[in-house]
Amino acid sequence: xxxxxxxxxxxxxxxxxxxxxxxxxxxxxxxxxxxxxxxxxxxxxxxxxxxxxxxxxxxxxxxxxxxxxxxxxxxxxxxxxxxxxxxxxxxxxxxxxxxxxxxxxxxxxxxxxxxxxxxxxxxxxxxxxxxxxxxxxxxxxxxxxxxxxxxxxxxxxxxxxxxxxxxxxxxxxxxxxxxxxxxxxxxxxxxxxxxxxxxxxxxxxxxxxxxxxxxxxxxxxxxxxxxxxxxxxxxxxxxxxxxxxxxxxxxxxxxxxxxxxxxxxxxxxxx
Amino acid sequence: xxxxxxxxxxxxxxxxxxxxxxxxxxxxxxxxxxxxxxxxxxxxxxxxxxxxxxxxxxxxxxxxxxxxxxxxxxxxxxxxxxxxxxxxxxxxxxxxxxxxxxxxxxxxxxxxxxxxxxxxxxxxxxxxxxxxxxxxxxxxxxxxxxxxxxxxxxxxxxxxxxxxxxxxxxxxxxxxxxxxxxxxxxxxxxxxxxxxxxxxxxxxxxxxxxxxxxxxxxxxxxxxxxxxxxxxxxxxxxxxxxxxxxxxxxxxxxxxxxxxxxxxxxxxxxxxxxxxxxxxxxxxxxxxxxxxxxxxxxxxxxxxxxxxxxxxxxxxxxxxxxxxxxxxxxxxxxxxxxxxxxxxxxxxxxxxxxxxxxxxxxxxxxxxxxxxxxxxxxxxxxxxxxxxxxxxxxxxxxxxxxxxxxxxxxxxxxxxxxxxxxxx
Numbered sequence: 001x002x003x004x005x006x007x008x009x010x011x012x013x014x015x016x017x018x019x020x021x022x023x024x025x026x027x028x029x030x031x032x033x034x035x036x037x038x039x040x041x042x043x044x045x046x047x048x049x050x051x052x053x054x055x056x057x058x059x060x061x062x063x064x065x066x067x068x069x070x071x072x073x074x075x076x077x078x079x080x081x082x083x084x085x086x087x088x089x090x091x092x093x094x095x096x097x098x099x100x101x102x103x104x105x106x107x108x109x110x111x112x113x114x115x116x117x118x119x120x121x122x123x124x125x126x127x128x129x130x131x132x133x134x135x136x137x138x139x140x141x142x143x144x145x146x147x148x149x150x151x152x153x154x155x156x157x158x159x160x161x162x163x164x165x166x167x168x169x170x171x172x173x174x175x176x177x178x179x180x181x182x183x184x185x186x187x188x189x190x191x192x193x194x195x196x197x198x199x200x201x202x203x204x205x206x207x208x209x210x211x212x213x214x215x216x217x218x219x220x221x222x223x224x225x226x227x228x229x230x231x232x233x234x235x236x237x238x239x240x241x242x243x244x245x246x247x248x249x250x251x252x253x254x255x256x257x258x259x260x261x262x263x264x265x266x267x268x269x270x271x
Numbered sequence: 272x273x274x275x276x277x278x279x280x281x282x283x284x285x286x287x288x289x290x291x292x293x294x295x296x297x298x299x300x301x302x303x304x305x306x307x308x309x310x311x312x313x314x315x316x317x318x319x320x321x322x323x324x325x326x327x328x329x330x331x332x333x334x335x336x337x338x339x340x341x342x343x344x345x346x347x348x349x350x351x352x353x354x355x356x357x358x359x360x361x362x363x364x365x366x367x368x369x370x371x372x373x374x375x376x377x378x379x380x381x382x383x384x385x386x387x388x389x390x391x392x393x394x395x396x397x398x399x400x401x402x403x404x405x406x407x408x409x410x411x412x413x414x415x416x417x418x419x420x421x422x423x424x425x426x427x428x429x430x431x432x433x434x435x436x437x438x439x440x441x442x443x444x445x446x447x448x449x450x451x452x453x454x455x456x457x458x459x460x461x462x463x464x465x466x467x468x469x470x471x472x473x474x475x476x477x478x479x480x481x482x483x484x485x486x487x488x489x490x491x492x493x494x495x496x497x498x499x500x501x502x503x504x505x506x507x508x509x510x511x512x513x514x515x516x517x518x519x520x521x522x523x524x525x526x527x528x529x530x531x532x533x534x535x536x537x538x539x540x541x542x543x544x545x546x547x548x549x550x551x552x553x554x555x556x557x558x559x560x561x562x563x564x565x566x567x568x569x570x571x572x573x574x575x576x577x578x579x580x581x582x583x584x585x586x587x588x589x590x591x592x593x594x595x596x597x598x599x600x601x602x603x604x605x606x607x608x609x610x611x612x613x614x615x616x617x618x619x620x621x622x623x624x625x626x627x628x629x630x631x632x633x634x635x636x637x638x639x640x641x642x643x644x645x646x647x648x649x650x651x652x653x654x655x656x657x658x659x660x661x662x663x664x665x666x667x668x669x670x671x672x673x674x675x676x677x678x679x680x681x682x683x684x685x686x687x688x689x690x691x692x693x694x695x
Contacts, residue, residue: 026424158444159558161570163437163578167444168429173541174447239539240561 002056005049006070006108012042013073013101020094027169032090039097043077046104050074062131063123069107071132073100075139079183083143086182087175092146127201133194134219138258140187141222144180145251148244151176155241177239184247188226191254195219206268215269218257225250272311272675273331274410276365277338277357278323281379284356291346292322299393300400302341309334312407316372316393318386320379325369327406335359366410366600370593373418375427381582382428387418405675409603417596424592425585430578434571435462435469437578438545442514443473445541445564453477455508458518459484459491462547466516467495479512481505483519509533509542516545517552527556534563545571606687612678613662615687620654 016038023031050070053061061067077100080093154170157163170176198216202209211217229246232238261267281289294302294317303315312327322342328334339350360368371377373390394411397403403411422428431440439449446452454475456463459482467478478497482488485501492499500508506525509515510533517523530553534542539562546553546567558565605611628650632643668674681687 028423154444158441158564161566161574163430163440163444163574165426165581168426170444172443172447173445178447233539237538238561239541242561 002049002053003108005045005052006104009042009046009049010101010104010108012038012045013077013097013104016042017098017101020097023090023094029090032093035097036084036093039077039093039100040081042100042104043074043081046070046074046077062128063119066107066110069103069110071135072139073103073107075132075135076100076103076142079136079139079143079186082186083179083183087171087179089147089150089171089175089179091150091169092143095146096143122205124201124204126197126204130194130197130201133190133197134258137187137189137191137194138254140183140190141226141251141254144183144187144247147176147180147183148247148251151180151244152241152248155244180244180247181233184226184229184250188223188230191219191226192223195223210268213268214261215257215267218253218261222250222254222257225253272327272329272406274362274365274406275326275328275331275334276323276360276368277326277335278316278321279353279356279358280321280323280377283358288353288356289320289322292342293317293319294322294345296396298345300396300402302345303397303400303402305341306334306337307402309337312404313402314394314397314407314411316390318389321372321377323372325365325407325410327404331361363597363601366414366597367593369410369414370417370596371590373414374421374589374593375418376421376586376589376593380432381579381586382432384428387415387422390418391415405607405679406604410600413596413600413603417593420596421589421592425589426581427585427589428582430581432575432579432582434547434568434575435466437571437574438466438516438566439469439473441564441566441574442470442475442543445543446513449474450476452513453479453511454514454516455505455512456480456491456497456516456518457502457505457523457552458482458516458520458548459487460518463516463518464491464495466545466547467491467497470514471495475514477512479505479508481508483521506533510536513541514543514545516547518547519552520548522550523548523552524550524554525552525557526554527560530554530557530563531560534560537562547571606682607675607678609665609668609674609678612681612687613665616681616685617658617662619685619687620658624650624654 016035019031019035019038022028023035050061053067062071076096080096080100083089084093150170151173153166154173154176157167158173195216198219199209202216209216211220225246229243229250232243232246262269279288279292299315299317303313306313306324306326309330310326310328314325316323316325324338326334326338336350339354342353343350368377369390373387375382375384375386378386390411394403394407398408431437442449442452449470452475454467454470454477456467456478459480463480467480471478478492478495479500480488480492480495480497481500481502481504482491483502485499488499488501491497502519502523506529509530517525530544541562541564544553544557544563544565546565549568551567553565553567555565555567557563628647631646632638638646665677668677
């Protein structure tokens with residue numbers, strides 16, 4: 001039953017992605033609007049799917065890779081919908097929606113052979129909140145990074161006195177700047193809250209807080225970099241490429257902490 | 272019945288000829304009404320760059336002759352003297368020409384927005400005077416849809432091609448909304464005024480005009496609805512405003528250190544400087560400052576030229592869109608021919624008959640083959656007889672316009688699919 005739900009969700013994202021590609025080809029606002037509508041429908045369907053799965057297993061599907069991919073696509077979709085309330089950047093939905101579809105598709109396909117990597121007993125509400133907050137933080141950083149790249153491109157073209165087709169696909173610098181601050185700001189809050197809850201979990205599970213664990217150390221560093229971003233903007237009035245560089249650096253570190261640490265370093269975290 | 276586009280434009284006729292036919296609205300309809308006996312439907316488009324007739328007629332040569340007579344009588348010119356400036360397109364080529372005109376592919380300034388409105392006005396005027404019918408209504412509504420498609424799907428109208436509108440476009444790439452931002456003019460020359468007008472159209476509301484001669488600044492300020500300032504006050508205003516346009520002569524210049532000092536209190540807000548002064552008023556090094564976007568006249572001209580090139584590149588894509596639309600129009604027109612319409616009507620009845628007959632057989636499975644054949648023959652005969660009189664009467668309709676109208680009505684009443692739909 002859950003598999004059917006996953007298939008339907010993935011199908012909705014696929015339709016949205018098709019409209020995204022159509023938007024790239026035609027630049028017609030109609031296609032972007034349709035892509036957003038399908039993203040919204042997919043998000044709601046995915047919320048129902050995850051709720052059903054949660055109800056049937058007793059906890060959010062965060063103990064296996066397919067669940068992780070689904071939650072990641074869900075949090076990214078939610079972040080995009082949330083961000084659109086602040087500003088409409090058509091190119092952003094069109095850029096991320098195919099990626100969300102891809103995550104959802106891989107999550108759906110890997111479901112059969114996926115093996116839990118976390119003990120079900122550890123899935124307390126505190127642990128679930130810690131993981132979900134971190135995911136939403138990471139998703140906000142991801143979208144913030146995407147907007148930052150768009151700012152970088154648009155700013156570069158304006159400084160070099162060029163008006164390419166990209167200039168016409170991207171919104172004004174002021175909009176991109178505002179949206180970056182919005183996503184980085186919420187990402188910071190979610191990430192910090194996730195870290196605080198993670199600290200509580202660490203004391204409960206390990207009886208200590210291993211600050212030098214690469215995941216924890218990296219997460220703290222991410223917070224420091226983004227905090228620096230806000231200090232430079234608000235206290236020193238710095239804008240433009242210099243502050244956007246911090247967004248990029250912060251994101252790559254967050255990406256490494258989120259995905260790279262498990263692959264290249266040793267950590268006490270199971271994911 | 273033929274559809275023709277007959278006229279002259281900026282590529283075939285000099286201004287001396289074109290200006291003679293830039294007619295007033297009343298005169299346009301007088302000319303059109305004069306063509307009525309020869310042309311069943313007609314639209315007359317008269318702008319400063321083109322004079323064109325779009326006509327539906329069964330006698331093309333006669334209607335062209337009438338057109339020349341009508342035009343010649345306006346300025347007492349001999350038809351032979353003006354004929355050389357005219358071009359003639361028929362049927363699909365005429366559709367394509369109309370679509371190109373409406374999409375601004377045939378305009379002097381490629382992609383300009385005005386022509387679509389002018390074609391719409393010409394069509395609406397003809398419609399009001401009863402000069403359009405099923406044929407031209409269908410053709411023009413498709414021309415407008417095609418033009419809209421070209422404008423939204425290609426770069427034909429996306430990129431500005433003059434220096435002032437490039438400045439406005441750049442401002443819109445920097446700021447969220449021009450309404451919230453203020454604009455400073457340093458110098459009260461012609462270029463400043465023109466760009467200021469474009470910015471005002473783009474939404475900029477707060478204007479400051481600073482000039483060496485305060486009176487000149489006041490004159491321009493009263494025209495634009497801004498505030499006049501002395502030059503020194505104007506320079507200090509750079510710290511507050513978001514867009515600055517400089518066009519001062521007499522060796523006026525601001526260097527990087529001057530601007531850096533002025534923008535210190537801006538809190539990193541973007542500053543867009545348009546320097547159209549020759550020699551330049553702003554040191555090019557200023558462009559390297561964070562959040563400062565400096566453009567001189569050459570930068571703006573280069574973008575305008577590049578955009579013209581981009582528009583030219585978009586023509587090919589636009590024409591392929593228009594060719595597709597012309598094909599659809601031709602399919603629609605074919606579907607309005609009576610013979611295929613009657614055939615489709617018969618097919619539709621036959622399909623209903625067959626469905627009902629098969630349903631009937633399911634309800635009475637015990638019927639013998641002989642009985643089945645008899646029932647089938649009976650239903651077929653009823654269908655043929657029901658359609659006989661309408662078919663004969665439709666074939667009697669002589670006027671092409673009436674045939675189109677009948678065909679269109681049949682399509683609507685019986686929900687017949689046209690060629691294009693049935694092909695899909």
